[in-house]
Amino acid sequence: xxxxxxxxxxxxxxxxxxxxxxxxxxxxxxxxxxxxxxxxxxxxxxxxxxxxxxxxxxxxxxxxxxxxxxxxxxxxxxxxxxxxxxxxxxxxxxxxxxxxxxxxxxxxxxxxxxxxxxxxxxxxxxxxxxxxxxxxxxxxxxxxxxxxxxxxxxxxxxxxxxxxxxxxxxxxxxxxxxxxxxxxxxxxxxxxxxxxxxxxxxxxxxxxxxxxxxxxxxxxxxxxxxxxxxxxxxxxxxxxxxxxxxxxxxxxxxxxxxxxxxxxxxxxxxxxxxxxxxxxxxxxxxxxxxxxxxxxxxxxxxxxxxxxxxxxxxxxxxxxxxxxxxxxxxxxxx
Ligand SMILES: O=C(O)CCC(=O)C(=O)O
Ligand SMILES: [Fe+2]
Numbered sequence: 496x497x498x499x500x501x502x503x504x505x506x507x508x509x510x511x512x513x514x515x516x517x518x519x520x521x522x523x524x525x526x527x528x529x530x531x532x533x534x535x536x537x538x539x540x541x542x543x544x545x546x547x548x549x550x551x552x553x554x555x556x557x558x559x560x561x562x563x564x565x566x567x568x569x570x571x572x573x574x575x576x577x578x579x580x581x582x583x584x585x586x587x588x589x590x591x592x593x594x595x596x597x598x599x600x601x602x603x604x605x606x607x608x609x610x611x612x613x614x615x616x617x618x619x620x621x622x623x624x625x626x627x628x629x630x631x632x633x634x635x636x637x638x639x640x641x642x643x644x645x646x647x648x649x650x651x652x653x654x655x656x657x658x659x660x661x662x663x664x665x666x667x668x669x670x671x672x673x674x675x676x677x678x679x680x681x682x683x684x685x686x687x688x689x690x691x692x693x694x695x696x697x698x699x700x701x702x703x704x705x706x707x708x709x710x711x712x713x714x715x716x717x718x719x720x721x722x723x724x725x726x727x728x729x730x731x732x733x734x735x736x737x738x739x740x741x742x743x744x745x746x747x748x749x750x751x752x753x754x755x756x757x758x759x760x761x762x763x764x765x766x767x768x769x770x771x772x773x774x775x776x777x778x779x780x781x782x783x784x785x786x787x788x789x790x791x792x793x794x795x796x797x798x799x800x801x802x803x804x805x806x807x808x809x810x811x812x813x814x815x816x817x818x819x820x821x822x823x824x825x826x827x828x829x
Contacts, residue, residue, distance in 0.1 A: 513711065513757045513769075514820070520610040520709040520771055524739035526729065531744060532557070537564035539657055547661035554662065558733035558770035559754045561747070565654045569749040572720055575647045576787055579690035581637060582620055583787075589636060590620070598687045598794075598821065599626035608708030615707045616700065616776070622648055622688040624679065648688040651718055651791035652679055655686075658753060659716055659793060666763055667804055673715065676795040676813075683797040685817065686714075693727070693786040696777050706774035706786065712756035713820040714792040719754065721746035725786040727775050728752070733768025741773070758795060758816060764805040 532553040536546060553560035582590075587603075595602035603618035622644055631641045659673035677686055693706040706727060721728060721744075729741040733755075744752055760769045777783055795801065797814035 514609055517710055517771075518609040521608075521612070522739065524731075524741050527740040527742060529732070529742040531559070531561055531742070533561045533563060533750065535564050536562050536566070536654075536657065539566075543661065543664075547664055550658060550661045551665045554755055554767050556734070558768040559730050559744075559752065559772070561744075561750045561752050562654075562658070563750050565657075565751055567650050567654060567751070571647065571650065572749065572789075574643065575720070575789055576722060578640060578643050578647070579620075579692070579787055579789060582632065582640065582690060583618060583692040585632070585636065589632075590618075593620070593630040593632075595619075595621065597623070597626055598685065598792075598817075599623040600630045606707075608705075608710050610710060610773075611703065611705055611708035613701075613704045613708065616704055617691055617693045617706055617774075619692070620690045622690075623686070624648070624684050625682050644688065648791070649679070651688060652677070652686060652793075654751065655716055655718055655791060655793040659759075662716075662759070662763070662767065666766070673793070673795075676799045677715075677793055678796060681796050681798075683799075683814070685794045685797050685813065687792045687794060689790045689792065691786075691788045691790065693774065693788075695785045696783040700776040704776070706776055707772075709771050709773040711769040711771055712754055712792060713758060713817055714756035714794040715759035715762065716793040717754040717756055718791040718793075719752040720789040721752065722787055723748055724782060725784075725788070726781070727777060727786060728788075729773055729775060730754075731771040733770045736771060744772075756792070757820070758801060758813065761808050761811075761816075762801050762803050764803045764807040 534546065534549045534553060539546065590601045593600045598621050601620045604614045606615045607613065656674045656677065660670045663670055663672040723746045726743060726745055728744045730744055731741050754772065755767045755769050757769045759767050794817060795813035797812065799813045800810050801813060801816060802810050
């Protein structure tokens with residue numbers, strides 16, 4: 496795979512500070528255990544003030560955290576993984592009918608992170624509601640897929656908006672501010688459900704490659720589902736970024752790992768830090784099989800203007816913001 500970007504002297508001149516930062520993050524670094532906070536969302540309406548305090552301190556101090564009792568059952572998560580596995584089991588020629596464009600459709604070995612300059616060793620299928628014309632498997636190819644995938648996407652949206660409503664309260668916006676900014680019935684909706692399949696490890700990996708190279712997410716908030724036994728995710732807390740000491744996030748049944756993304760970092764005048772994360776190849780003594788994960792990216796609708804309370808950054812529409820980030824990862828895919 497030809498690298499488009501490298502981290503050498505020829506590194507491109509990125510317009511956004513977020514991209515410049517990312518282009519320096521490709522090195523191996525070290526690993527260190529850190530406590531990963533788990534926040535219980537049960538009885539959300541009655542406990543919202545308490546949950547908000549816990550989310551806010553985890554998000555401002557660290558930038559990633561886990562939630563449980565969030566309203567998506569373990570069985571629903573298992574079903575979503577089964578759906579994703581059935582999709583990736585389709586023949587390559589079938590999946591190639593639905594090529595990725597603007598966060599919708601299928602790609603394989605095509606995402607080149609500014610941090611590494613090499614392609615992630617994975618395939619993914621992304622669902623962005625208004626952009627799916629011609630990109631769904633037919634009922635013959637995968638019966639019930641579209642309906643089940645959209646139902647799961649809607650559940651993720653609900654959870655994402657609950658968490659964001661807590662941040663809205665603390666940022667001085669009204670509680671529904673982010674739900675309006677991510678309104679799913681708008682033609683400008685651009686939140687994305689991403690199914691990911693990291694290939695089984697077949698011998699030693701090519702040096703310099705990653706299952707997913709180090710990056711911060713482009714969005715406001717990411718909900719990430721992992722399968723027990725299929726680890727590899729490592730995170731770097733925003734405030735401790737300079738130390739390059741990565742922390743493994745072990746998968747746990749029913750739990751959602753959450754990241755703050757760059758869009759919300761900007762929207763909060765940097766109060767809520769995004770954090771770098773990556774997916775490493777399994778070590779020789781670890782499970783070598785395929786890894787599946789599911790990510791839901793809360794990305795404000797295209798027509799929404801990102802204007803932070805303190806005005807630290809100039810206004811930018813969510814459309815323009817994502818366009819710059821996606822263009823730096825996928826050549827000609829926006
Ligand atoms: O698969 C994972 O665990 C992480 C995926 C990820 O970080 C992404 O797609 O942005
Ligand atoms: Fe990510």
